[in-house]
Amino acid sequence: MSVKIQNLYKQYKRQIALNNISLEIEKGEIVGLLGPNGAGKTTMMRSITGSLSFEKGKIWINGMDNQKFPFKTKSLIGYLPENNPLYMDMYVKEYLNYVSDIHHTPKGKISNIIEKVGLQKEQSKKISQLSKGYKQRVGLAQAILFDPEILILDEPTNGLDPNQIIEIRQLIQDLGKMKTVILSTHIMQEVEALCSRVILLDKGNIIQDRSIEDFKGKYSSLEEAFFEYTHH
Ligand SMILES: Nc1ncnc2c1ncn2[C@@H]1O[C@H](COP(=O)(O)OP(=O)(O)OP(=O)(O)O)[C@@H](O)[C@H]1O
Numbered sequence: 222m223s224v225k226i227q228n229l230y231k232q233y234k235r236q237i238a239l240n241n242i243s244l245e246i247e248k249g250e251i252v253g254l255l256g257p258n259g260a261g262k263t264t265m266m267r268s269i270t271g272s273l274s275f276e277k278g279k280i281w282i283n284g285m286d287n288q289k290f291p292f293k294t295k296s297l298i299g300y301l302p303e304n305n306p307l308y309m310d311m312y313v314k315e316y317l318n319y320v321s322d323i324h325h326t327p328k329g330k331i332s333n334i335i336e337k338v339g340l341q342k343e344q345s346k347k348i349s350q351l352s353k354g355y356k357q358r359v360g361l362a363q364a365i366l367f368d369p370e371i372l373i374l375d376e377p378t379n380g381l382d383p384n385q386i387i388e389i390r391q392l393i394q395d396l397g398k399m400k401t402v403i404l405s406t407h408i409m410q411e412v413e414a415l416c417s418r419v420i421l422l423d424k425g426n427i428i429q430d431r432s433i434e435d436f437k438g439k440y441s442s443l444e445e446a447f448f449e450y451t452h453h
Pocket residue numbers: 233234236237238256257258259260261262263264265
């Protein structure tokens with residue numbers, strides 16, 4: 222099992238963000254993590270990456286408890302956070318060199334990754350000078366640079382133009398052939414194009430966890446299914 226969560230409970234002051242959720246994700250799955258605003262998606266992703274502490278429950282990454290083995294489990298996960306925090310004053314290559322140092326990755330891999338995410342023409346620019354879509358590509362590059370087994374992507378195509386969306390989706394699809402991917406998005410087309418399974422969170426609870434076909438069920442589209450499951 223790539224990711225296993227048992228009875229995960231997280232509360233921010235009086236706000237329950239995750240209410241005893243449990244799930245298992247197999248190696249090689251591309252799972253769509255859906256839910257209305259405030260459902261708990263980012264909280265769940267940050268808990269898996271080990272960047273957020275939680276009150277109750279356990280998370281295992283490749284069988285290792287992520288609270289007992291924070292360094293080892295972190296080294297298995299590439300994470301593209303929602304707001305894609307980057308060092309704006311750094312140049313693209315300089316930043317990727319820096320990330321590569323942190324993960325002790327061979328420097329030779331950087332040019333390969335730059336090519337993979339389509340940053341060749343922008344690689345000598347300062348990050349602050351890049352368009353939103355290219356900043357997103359730098360975020361993806363840092364997430365995959367150390368070849369993690371698990372990728373957690375929070376709205377990866379947010380802010381990209383239609384051409385870039387197609388390219389990045391293709392990249393995610395390719396990555397999904399070798400890796401476990403957890404993808405949070407509000408774009409149902411993206412879920413349809415990439416995911417085999419959907420996990421739907423609402424108010425901190427998992428209200429659906431099934432194959433994309435079963436999730437769609439009797440509804441005419443994923444949008445309609447989402448609406449029916451979450452509109453109360
Ligand atoms: N640092 C925080 N302090 C207090 N409450 C928080 C904090 N972070 C999140 N929350 C609350 O926890 C709940 C879950 O938030 P979370 O960001 O995980 O939702 P989300 O599903 O990622 O939402 P979105 O789709 O809007 O990004 C929300 O009610 C949110 O207001």
